[in-house]
Amino acid sequence: MSAIVFDGVSKQFGDFTALNDIRFEVAEGDFFALLGPNGAGKTTLISILAGLSKATSGRTTVMGFDVQNDYRQARRAVGIVPQELVFDPFFTVRETLQFQSGYFGIKNNQAWIAEILENLGLTSKADANMRSLSGGMKRRVMVAQALVHKPPVIVLDEPTAGVDVELRQTLWAFIRRLNSDGHTIVLTTHYLEEAETLCNRIAMLKQGRLLALEDKDQIMSRGAARSVFLKLKPAQLPTELSSLLLQERDGGFELKLADCNGLESILATLRQAQIQLKDIEISQPDLEEIFVQMMR
Numbered sequence: 001m002s003a004i005v006f007d008g009v010s011k012q013f014g015d016f017t018a019l020n021d022i023r024f025e026v027a028e029g030d031f032f033a034l035l036g037p038n039g040a041g042k043t044t045l046i047s048i049l050a051g052l053s054k055a056t057s058g059r060t061t062v063m064g065f066d067v068q069n070d071y072r073q074a075r076r077a078v079g080i081v082p083q084e085l086v087f088d089p090f091f092t093v094r095e096t097l098q099f100q101s102g103y104f105g106i107k108n109n110q111a112w113i114a115e116i117l118e119n120l121g122l123t124s125k126a127d128a129n130m131r132s133l134s135g136g137m138k139r140r141v142m143v144a145q146a147l148v149h150k151p152p153v154i155v156l157d158e159p160t161a162g163v164d165v166e167l168r169q170t171l172w173a174f175i176r177r178l179n180s181d182g183h184t185i186v187l188t189t190h191y192l193e194e195a196e197t198l199c200n201r202i203a204m205l206k207q208g209r210l211l212a213l214e215d216k217d218q219i220m221s222r223g224a225a226r227s228v229f230l231k232l233k234p235a236q237l238p239t240e241l242s243s244l245l246l247q248e249r250d251g252g253f254e255l256k257l258a259d260c261n262g263l264e265s266i267l268a269t270l271r272q273a274q275i276q277l278k279d280i281e282i283s284q285p286d287l288e289e290i291f292v293q294m295m296r
């Protein structure tokens, strides 16, 4: 079964089309990145998934439950970490989580709440009022709140915006563990290196349309070709390699590299020509470059 299905989802705000016939599925167990520039429609799509906003047309299911017709089950199946901080300033952190549990009719989950607090570095703030927390701490509570009912699907809408490096690492270690325990994770982020290291599948939205949907490895491999930069002694390129030359720079040569075998044959050619290698650097296109290319 797919964890999430978007089947022709469109959303109009008056004349403005925020989402245009979005169709894709997120498989159970995926660590899924939803990427796109500001205004692409990511949060709108997540609001529809959460049942907070109604699609103009199309159908959305979470764990098989229709977000409109089976609202309660669908809502239970998903935990949403919202992009905007929303909280009651008069509750403590623990009360906030207990209140959220109550919303789902869950009692006696103190042990799980304690575990969440611990994993998000919130234990010492458990009895502090929400209004007294820093922005990053409030964001941690938003994450905790999404997890109280142990939802099979967890959606994080830019959870690391304004969060320090330490929490990002703690947060990702925790989310990774939840993913390996079988939870499906959907993440939007503007830190592309996060998507690159964490996610196995990537969707890109632009102006309300789905621009790409692929396994991460696929997306990465269709980017700009790799290249290898060599510094040689003596500093001359054997003629056999001149067809691979992309440019000469910084006293070295940048060569086109199709794959790892390509590297092997370059090194063999150098050896035969008795040219020594002083330095070597292989460049890998990163998700950021690919993203920027696709968004053009």
Ligand SMILES: Nc1ncnc2c1ncn2[C@@H]1O[C@H](COP(=O)(O)OP(=O)(O)OP(=O)(O)O)[C@@H](O)[C@H]1O
Pocket: 013, 016, 018, 036, 037, 038, 039, 040, 041, 042, 043, 044, 045, 083
């Ligand atoms: N309630 C609304 N009324 C009118 N327009 C809206 C409303 N909500 C969103 N939009 C518009 O829909 C588009 C998509 O917005 P959305 O918040 O989904 O983008 P996003 O991809 O989440 O962007 P960001 O990366 O900035 O969070 C934007 O142009 C936004 O202005």
Ligand SMILES: [Mg+2]
Pocket: 042, 043, 044, 083, 157
């Ligand atoms: Mg958004």
